[in-house]
Amino acid sequence: MRSREVDNVAPPRVEMIDVHVEYRRGRVEIEALRGANLSVAAGEFLAINGPSGSGKSTLLRAVAGLCVISEGEVKLDGRSLRGMTESELAVMRRRDIGMVHQLFNLLPDLSASENVGFPLDLDGFKSDEVRSRAIAEMERLGIAGLADRMPEELSGGEQLRVALARALVVQPLILLADEPTGALDQEASQKVMSILRELNGQGITILMVTHNPDVAAYAERTVSVVDGAIID
């Protein structure tokens, strides 16, 4: 057990300070985040809600270093993403962060197990180790039977669990999950949520976007994103 003193000085796992993100489409500029502030301690389980278009997915992408921050900064364990080189950012994304995108983003030409193993492939693991670790992760999520299916042959809920396995196969410090239960019925949602709670119990910090109050109830804290800012 860490002492209270140590906890007090440890920086937050995720910190956003006055973060602004803009998207440009032709001459139109959309300010998706307008001064977002957030602090998430290591091991916390945070739910994020808010109206459609308010900036929730952008917020997760900003934490993963996947969008350009025009103002403010994102820090992970006290370290600003701004100070990282492209290759440091890439390594951080591959090893420290697991992300489940809103539309899962499975690679259509790879089988389920190849999708799960893809981050390990990128990280230079040998192909038999990639396969065995991918299958082990799929077993953990109860989907080993889907290993050789192609994404188009999977239901929405199955695709979600494959995307979750892919996010978790690297054993990340942080899981970013964008409406992970959006396409699931109540029973399937509860299964996924108990997996997330178990992972959180093992120490993974979770930031999860959800519109569903029953799902958010699994988290320790809920914040809202409204017009690109965070309301605690």
Ligand SMILES: Nc1ncnc2c1ncn2[C@@H]1O[C@H](COP(=O)(O)OP(=O)(O)OP(=O)(O)O)[C@@H](O)[C@H]1O
């Ligand atoms: N790639 C993009 N290019 C231009 N505008 C974008 C892009 N992605 C998002 N936006 C805009 O930025 C704003 C925030 O989008 P974001 O996807 O973060 O919202 P959200 O809260 O996740 O919404 P939802 O609940 O519908 O998923 C919206 O106005 C959206 O139209």
Ligand SMILES: [Mg+2]
């Ligand atoms: Mg979204």
